[in-house]
Amino acid sequence: MSRPRPRSDPARWPEPCGRCGEHHRLVVNWPDGRICGYCYQQAKRTRGICACGHEGVLPGRINNAPACRRCSGVRLNVDCRSCGAEDELYTGTHCWSCVLATTVDRLLTHPDTGIMHPALAPVAAALKSMKRANSGLTWINQPHVATFLSELAVAPAITHASLDQLPSSRTRDYVRGLLVEHGALPRRDELAARYRDWATQALTRVTDDHHRDVVQRYVRWHHQRRMNSMDTVTHGTFLRAKQAVTVAIEFLNWLHDRGIKLEQLEQAHLDSWQVEGPTTREIASRFLRWAITTRLVDPALTMTPHRRGTSPKLSASEQHTALRRIVNPDQLNPRDCAAAILVLVFAQQIEDVIRLTWDDVTVTDELVTVRLSDLTIALPPPLDQPWRQLAEQPSHDLTAAHPHSNWVFRGFSPGQPISADSLRNRLRGCSAPGRHDWAPCTNSPN
Numbered sequence: 115m116s117r118p119r120p121r122s123d124p125a126r127w128p129e130p131c132g133r134c135g136e137h138h139r140l141v142v143n144w145p146d147g148r149i150c151g152y153c154y155q156q157a158k159r160t161r162g163i164c165a166c167g168h169e170g171v172l173p174g175r176i177n178n179a180p181a182c183r184r185c186s187g188v189r190l191n192v193d194c195r196s197c198g199a200e201d202e203l204y205t206g207t208h209c210w211s212c213v214l215a216t217t218v219d220r221l222l223t224h225p226d227t228g229i230m231h232p233a234l235a236p237v238a239a240a241l242k243s244m245k246r247a248n249s250g251l252t253w254i255n256q257p258h259v260a261t262f263l264s265e266l267a268v269a270p271a272i273t274h275a276s277l278d279q280l281p282s283s284r285t286r287d288y289v290r291g292l293l294v295e296h297g298a299l300p301r302r303d304e305l306a307a308r309y310r311d312w313a314t315q316a317l318t319r320v321t322d323d324h325h326r327d328v329v330q331r332y333v334r335w336h337h338q339r340r341m342n343s344m345d346t347v348t349h350g351t352f353l354r355a356k357q358a359v360t361v362a363i364e365f366l367n368w369l370h371d372r373g374i375k376l377e378q379l380e381q382a383h384l385d386s387w388q389v390e391g392p393t394t395r396e397i398a399s400r401f402l403r404w405a406i407t408t409r410l411v412d413p414a415l416t417m418t419p420h421r422r423g424t425s426p427k428l429s430a431s432e433q434h435t436a437l438r439r440i441v442n443p444d445q446l447n448p449r450d451c452a453a454a455i456l457v458l459v460f461a462q463q464i465e466d467v468i469r470l471t472w473d474d475v476t477v478t479d480e481l482v483t484v485r486l487s488d489l490t491i492a493l494p495p496p497l498d499q500p501w502r503q504l505a506e507q508p509s510h511d512l513t514a515a516h517p518h519s520n521w522v523f524r525g526f527s528p529g530q531p532i533s534a535d536s537l538r539n540r541l542r543g544c545s546a547p548g549r550h551d552w553a554p555c556t557n558s559p560n
């Protein structure tokens with residue numbers, strides 16, 4: 115590693131260097147002339163085969179060609195006291211390779227027993243044989259690397275699990291790679307490992323201690339258990355597992371912000387959670403299923419996942435519950451309740467719902483169906499009620515602004531449907547957080 119040379123300075127150093135001819139401080143008097151500090155450094159590092167056949171450090175110059183010490187008469191200490199090799203010396207006594215080797219052995223040997231774990235021997239050998247011993251030594255002398263290696267040295271066993279116990283770092287990944295390459299550790303599924311690392315970080319985002327404990331169990335006993343049962347963890351599994359836990363954490367933090375513990379979860383909370391945010395919130399249904407299986411929450415709780423291309427069907431008891439929550443004939447605004455049925459019961463996106471036209475709605479004596487994108491939803495009685503009411507008098511509001519429009523949910527702007535934000539606000543009023551029962555839609559004049 116040669117430092118860039120400063121400018122030649124004849125005023126300060128009148129005599130030029132015998133080799134480079136520039137004016138720097140002269141440090142040594144060799145047979146080919148007085149030599150500057152830069153040429154001296156370079157000479158110590160010049161390696162090759164001398165004209166005499168000697169291979170090693172060639173600090174001298176004969177006819178401008180590098181030459182060995184014996185041929186050139188240059189006196190220079192390049193003999194390592196440890197290995198005897200001719201090389202640039204680190205401390206004036208030992209070559210870089212020997213210092214690197216000593217450092218590796220010192221760090222990887224258990225300080226109490228003086229013995230290196232047999233599994234670490236191949237790692238030590240690999241570290242010692244780094245091509246550029248001086249760069250290797252610079253790397254290994256960094257405090258975080260040295261600390262990691264000394265912690266590894268005292269680990270009770272060299273396993274993936276014991277490496278996982280040490281702080282996550284690139285050094286850990288590198289050393290694990292060495293252990294695997296040298297057969298000291300089996301190759302393992304890195305996606306599963308990355309998932310574990312990711313989850314450890316993600317847990318710090320849970321605001322409530324109890325909820326953090328829940329997420330930890332969810333990760334361990336649902337996602338990691340599934341990954342362990344797979345031959346190879348696919349990228350899809352990895353991403354879905356991350357997404358499920360991310361949304362579960364958001365959901366639990368959302369509950370915590372409202373002073374609700376998971377065990378106190380009620381249907382109204384779930385409905386608010388879904389209606390207040392983006393459709394990705396329905397991903398929390400995966401966590402909900404697990405929470406129900408593990409008896410953390412009431413098994414009657416539901417979130418209707420948004421699945422395109424399938425017609426969601428509700429069981430008789432689910433319909434009954436939905437009805438009680440939404441349809442209150444005394445205080446009913448049919449338009450809001452018709453929307454609420456699609457958004458809250460069938461988990462449809464508000465952005466799709468507002469664009470419904472009467473062409474998408476079929477009302478027969480037996481059945482009401484609503485077509486949303488590629489999904490047709492059948493509304494069994496009594497969920498069809500608000501829709502039938504609305505269909506009978508579709509122009510009960512805003513007729514002036516909509517003389518010809520076919521929108522189901524007409525807006526204030528002439529010829530336009532209601533905006534997503536307006537509808538979201540109206541539905542938000544229907545499911546205020548913390549309410550225990552469905553609050554019926556109020557009969558407001560739009």
Ligand SMILES: [Zn+2]
Nearest residue numbers: 131134150153
């Ligand atoms: Zn020079």
Ligand SMILES: [Zn+2]
Nearest residue numbers: 164166182185
């Ligand atoms: Zn020679």
Ligand SMILES: [Zn+2]
Nearest residue numbers: 194197209212
């Ligand atoms: Zn040496």
